[in-house]
Amino acid sequence: MTRGDRTWEKVCLVQDPEVERGVTALVHGRAVAIFRTHDGEVYALGNHDPFAKASVLARGIVGTREGVPFVASPMHKHAFDLRTGQCLDDEHASVPSYDVLIEGGVVHIGGRRRAVA
Amino acid sequence: MSATAWSATASSRAAIERGLTETHDIVVLGEEPRAAYDRVALTSFFAAESADELSLLPKGEYDDPRVRLVLDAAVTAIDRVARTVTYVSPAPRATQEPLANPGAVHTIGYDAVVLATGAAPFVPPVPGKELDNVFVYRTIEDLEAIREASTTATAGAVIGGGLLGLEAANALHQLGVQTHVVEMAPRLMAVQIDDAGGATLKRHIEQLGLNVHTGVMTELIDGDDDGVVSGLKFKDVEEPLAVEIVVFSAGIRPRDALARECNLDVAERGGVPVDEQCRTSDASIFAIGECAAPGGKMYGPVAPGYAMAEVVVDALLEGPGAFTGADMSTKLKLLGVDVASFGDAFAATDGALELVYSDAVAGVYKKLVISEDGTRLLGGILVGDASAYGVLRPLVASGIALPANPESLILPASSGAAPIGMPDEAQVCSCNDVTKAQIKHAVSEEGCETVADVKKCTRAGSTCGSCVSVVKNIIEEHFESVGKVVDKGLCEHFRLSRQELFDVVAVHGYKRFDDIVESHGTGRGCDICKPAIASIPASQFNGHVLDRDNRQLQDTNDAYLANIQRNGTYSVVPRIPGGEITPEKLIVIGEVARDFNLYTKITGGQRIDLFGARMEELPAIWRRLVDAGFESGHAYGKSLRTVKSCVGSTSVPLRRAGQRRSRDRARAALPRLAQPAQAQGRRQWLCARVRRGPRQGLRGHRHREGVEPLRRRQRRRRAGPRTAARRRPRHGDADLLPRPLPHVLHPYGRPAPAHGRLDRVPWTVGSTASARSSSTTRWAWVPSWRPRWPGTSAATSTSGRRPRRTRRSSAASSPSSTRPTPRTRPSPSRRSAARSGPRAPTSR
Structure with missing residues (x-):
């Protein structure tokens, strides 16, 4: 489960999460929020909102901000980039994002992504 | 310099402000025993604590010690040659008597005299005017006498339906006397408004319970054997009017006796003629206020009096000030009715055109008088709604061209009327005296963008709110003029509001x-x-x-029908409308809280809040609450907001102030709906409550206000036992007082046991086909459940899956074992009966 680890965990079928809603899964012992956006992309972020200090991100509202897909935390509406986990309201905050692989209609969650250089 | 009376106070004030006291000694001689007071507000005397509240000199003296105030001093003569004023103090009380007085005679010298003797009420020579309980309406003493008389009287008449007459009628009305207004002219306020306006005003006043008699002439005041008024007889009217009080308010006459005595010129119709500097025919004697007649015309209102006072001070300081006439525009609230009259209200100008808006139903009459060419506003009359006065009067004064559609100036604001071409100096908010220029300044310089900003900044529209639409127009007009597009868009995705x-x-x-x-x-x-x-x-x-x-x-609260809390758990607040609940329901709430290990507290708003519910527990929690007869979908239980209810023969839950209107409607309906029952001699228990949809669109709850009879069970419950329950702890009964519990007093200081669980286990354990295929993955699922309402088949079919229970499954699956007795638990059949109709009383 460490970074760059290529072990993928099967989580669910692509069509299982509703469009623009999140679900939570336990992957490698961590709570991961999985979102399916309107264009069919699947993203995975850490479920823990660093502002609210609660595992709630999967219950946020999914949308776009200037073309960037994001989820707004249900607690205090902080927006996080679905692709990178970067907080769009506070450049110092971010949540982990995870690799997603779709194979045979099944969503696999991989290791935590490295920060984009 | 010396002066007398009310405008003298204004004059002295101006004198102090302008530094006249540096060069002049000022003596103010007043005939009344008290310092000048605000006669305009005379009617409010009854509401005032004491006469001092009306006083213009609350301290009884002027700010500048060089101004000497001599009260209770009646000036008897002015010697223009010797330049002395003679007065007697104390002044003789009855003014009718000749000035044979017991007071001492004083004489003071002067360089200049200002006559500010005002006016006296005119009492027409009607037989019987000398009877007891015949009054005028002018001084605090008059009011005190009227009040005294009103304690025994049941009906009173005010003779004169002018501005003051209606004030007097208001005073009588306030004293609880059946009030008649008797006016000789065919309409009320004949000087200010026209026939149609007068008729509108009359309707308003009659609605308040006063009687108005117009076009009648009082022929005789009848008295009884004790010399007290007993009735009024009118010319050409058979039936006399039985009244015990008569108040004359038939106009005023300038008090110019002093001027006559010292051989000053006096105008034909009374008053001392003065020039533009308010100088009489003697250059060292001035006259101001009601006793003066600049240009042969007498000015009654306060404002011209003040203006004249300023002019006199200016003249004494050898300044250029001149009084060239005053705007006689009037705007006032008479008996709660707005009345305004300004400019050429009667279209006396040649060729003047009239534009009239009249709504007899709403009691609004508005008239504009427009110049022959239709370009300028000359005057107007507003009755019932004078909100346009602030816009219209400056239009008259400034002579600005009218908009192409002048009717928009007087049409009701809702029809989209905009004050086009409103001058900057126009008063927009009459409550807080805010002009258009001030609003524009707030928008352009202080960065206000919305009505709310402007309200905060200038207070415009923050009192009565009638000018808010005008304020909004001004803001939009400004932004349009600077080419700024006001973004009303909802967010970056929608340009629409x-x-x-x-x-x-x-x-x-x-x-x-x-x-x-x-x-x-x-x-x-x-x-x-x-x-x-x-x-x-x-x-x-x-x-x-x-x-x-x-x-x-x-949002999450609406998606899960609960209220997200700081740690991501939810709180559930069962809706308890009006605070009415049954023991059974309370027990169910308690059982749910216990079985799901929810931290339970009564909130500040007396709601019952169950904290610490995990997302996946919510369907099961709501299932049990709905089965017990609660409504789901009320995540906050606040759709009735904070309910303050009381128990009695009628019960009116008061809701939060923001929703007062609906509440008031429901309240107003109470007596109306109770009437039929009362007429039959039945005592009916009613409960007024405002019904609203739980959350918009959730289910068929339409907004509904009304009153419903309490059900029998509720009545019995509400009446309650009459004895023991009435005992309440008093401060003396120490053993009865509840002991304070620290965690109740500080609920937020100590985490509830249920809190924090989710931090440790932040996901749910569920299972689906795909998850089962991977033995190492446990993952959560958002249960696709929807709340179920009693009696809906759709809801039954889609009732939520209960998530698999984990730790507490044994306790939750056998709740009955922990319940006190099986008897109190409604059987399934009884539960459905309760949902479909009135429940049968439990066996006793």
């Missing part, structure tokens, strides 16, 4: 967010526009807020 989106949906009939965002927006929405749009189809088509197409739009 909420209202516009609502209309778009109404027109196109969109039911899905996707359709709306594709046709009227960009992107995929955000946390601002999505919940907003979710409510629009829900409220227009009454759809379910968790329909498949729109459930992703809902």
Whole structure:
């Protein structure tokens, strides 16, 4: 489960999460929020909102901000980039994002992504 | 310099301000025993604590010690040659008597005299005017006498339906006397308003319970054997009017006796003629206020009096000030009715045109007098609604060209009337005296962008609110003029405002967010526009807020029908309308709280809050609450907000002030609905409550206000035992007082036991086909459940899956073992009976 680890965990079928809603899964012992956006992309972020200090991100509202897909935390509406986990309201905050692989209609969650250089 | 009376106070004030006291000694001689007071506010004397509240000199002296105030001093003569004023003090009380007085005679010298003797009420020579209980309405002493008489009287008449007459009528009315207004002219306020306006005003006043008699002439005041008024007889009217009080308010006459005595010129119709500097025919004697007649015309209102006072001070300082006439425009509230008259109200100008708006139903009459060419406003009359006065009067004064559609100036604001071409000096908010220029300044210099900003900044529109639409127009007009586009868009995805989106949906009939965002927006929405749009189809088509197409739009509280808390758990607040609940329901709440290990507390708003519910527990929690007869969907239990209810023969839950209007409507309905029962001699128990939809569109709750009879069970419960329960702890009964519990007093200082669980286990354990295929993965699922309402078949079919129970499954699956007795638990059949109709009383 460490970074760059290529072990993928099967989580669910692509069509299982509703469009623009999140679900939570336990992957490698961590709570991961999985979102399916309107264009069919699947993203995975850490479920823990660093502002609210609660595992709630999967219950946020999914949308776009200037073309960037994001989820707004249900607690205090902080927006996080679905692709990178970067907080769009506070450049110092971010949540982990995870690799997603779709194979045979099944969503696999991989290791935590490295920060984009 | 010496002066007398009310405008003298104004004059002295001006003198102090302008530094006249540096060069002159000022003596103010007043005939009344008290310092000058505000006669305009005379009617409020009854409401005032004491006469001091009306006083213009609350301290009884002027700020500058060089001004000497001599009260109770009647000036008897002015010697223009010797330049002395003679007065007697104390003044003789009855003014009719010759000035043979017991007071000492004083004489003071002067350089200049200001006559500010005012006017005396005119009492027409009607037989019987000398009877007891015949009054005038002018001084505090008059009012005190009227009040005294009103204690025994039941009916009174005011003779004169002018401005003061109506004030007097108001005073009588306030004293609880059946009041008649008797006016010789065919209408009320004949000087200020025309026939149609007078008729409107009359209707208003009659609605208040006063009687108005216009076009009648008082022939005789009848008295009884004791010399007290007993009735009024009118010319050409058979039936006398039985009244015990008569108040004359038939105009005023200038008190110019002093001027006559010292051989000053006196105008034909009374008053001392003065020039533009308010100088009489003697250059060292001035006259101001009601006793003066600049240009042969007498000015009654306060404002011209003040203006003349300023002019005199200016003249004494050898300044250029001149009084060239005053604007006699009037705007006032008489008996709660707005009346305004300004400029050439009677269209006396040659060729003047009239533009009239009249709404007899609402009691509004507005007339504009417009110049022959239709370009300028000359004057007007407003009755019932004088809000346009602030716009219209400056139009007269400034002579600015009228807009092409002048009717928009007097049409009701709702019809979109805009004050086009309103001058900057126009008063917009008459409550707080805010001009258009001030509002524009607030918008252009202080960065106000909305009505709310301007309200905060200038206070315009913050009192009565009648000018808010004008304020809004001014703001928009300003932004338009500077070319700034006010972005009313909801968020980056929609350029439309909420209202516009609502209309778009109404027109196109969109039911899905996707359709709306594709046709009227960009992107995929955000946390601002999505919940907003979710409510629009829900409220227009009454759809379910968790329909498949729109459930992703809902904020978490609406998506899960509970209230998210700081650690991500939810709180559940069962709705208890009006605070009415049964023991059974309370027990169920308690059982649910116990079985799900919820931290339970009574909130500050007396709601019962169950904290610490995990998301996946919510369907099961609501299932049990709904089965017990609660409504789901009320995540906050606040749809009735904070309910303060009382128990009695009628019960009116008061709701929060923001929703006062609906409450008042329901309240107003109470007596009306109780009437039939009362007429039959039945005692009926009523409960007024305002019903609102739980959340817009959730289910068929339409807004409904009304009154419903309490059910028998509720009545019995409400009446309660009459003895023991009435005993209440008093401060003396130490053993009865509840002991304070620290964690109740500081609920937020100590985490409830249920809190914090989710931090440790932040996901749910569930299972689906795909998850089962991987033995190492446990993952959570959002249960696709929807709340169920009693009696809906759809809900039954889609009732939520209960998540598999984990730790507490044994306790939860056998709750009956922990319940006190099986008897109190409603059987399934009884439960359904309770839902479908009135429940049979439990066996006793």
